[in-house]
């Protein structure tokens with residue numbers, strides 16, 4: 300089943316849906332295959348004009364011929380949004396993909412029935428520039444073909460990695476879901492320090508951000524672990540070694556682990572609250 304032969308529907312046409320639709324079209328999916336549904340006619344009209352996709356304000360209409368349905372609304376409204384779609388989804392039996400943070404498969408099954416094929420995805424905001432990192436979890440009802448199709452959707456906006464258990468979505472949240480903010484923090488602090496060292500605001504931003512981008516590309520393009528790439532930049536007695544010693548001696552590795560554990564713990568707490 301090739302992605303271009305499938306009908307893909309988006310319930311909710313906000314930031315995430317726009318990013319994913321943009322990625323699909325950039326990757327050669329025909330806009331004719333894509334439908335977006337949202338209460339805002341203005342938002343839909345703009346999407347239809349810029350992307351050429353089909354639009355509707357009727358969620359049930361949107362799923363009628365869909366092979367993949369992506370639920371892209373806020374977690375707080377998801378139950379109310381999908382309740383009226385239950386019968387149409389049961390009749391069409393598409394694979395239903397939820398990107399709603401904290402909404403567990405058990406809740407989706409409670410709302411839609413046990414027979415629905417469900418994939419849960421934790422994307423991240425760099426999807427907006429087609430450099431996203433998504434963690435995906437599929438239930439047993441999802442066929443191999445459906446899994447491949449969903450993977451292709453998220454590969455269109457960056458990296459897509461399957462996890463073996465739903466619990467691991469908390470770990471995905473800690474690394475890539477919330478991770479963009481960690482790198483924004485690092486880039487911001489590096490840029491501020493560079494300004495204190497005398498660079499202009501714009502030079503500091505450009506140099507810090509490009510260094511993050513280049514380093515990430517090196518990690519993804521190399522067989523060497525990031526730890527080794529770090530060592531390769533550190534000549535003995537040199538400048539990088541001096542900086543890395545400060546980071547390591549002042550506890551950055553422990554701090555990173557502590558922050559990510561706090562993030563995963565909060566993800567577990569929020570899932571428990573949303574599941575009530």
Ligand SMILES: NC(=O)c1ccc[n+]([C@@H]2O[C@H](COP(=O)([O-])OP(=O)(O)OC[C@H]3O[C@@H](n4cnc5c(N)ncnc54)[C@H](OP(=O)(O)O)[C@@H]3O)[C@@H](O)[C@H]2O)c1
Nearest residue numbers: 311312313314315337371372373374399400422423424476
């Ligand atoms: N890990 C991450 O960083 C991450 C990032 C982004 C998103 N997510 C998840 O992605 C989901 C979407 O986030 P987003 O940032 O794209 O939100 P968003 O921009 O607010 O988009 C949600 C869209 O759904 C629409 N909507 C509301 N009620 C609806 C209904 N009954 N039927 C159809 N559409 C309806 C909203 O319209 P109105 O504005 O008129 O209400 C809005 O256009 C969330 O569940 C979030 O948890 C995760």
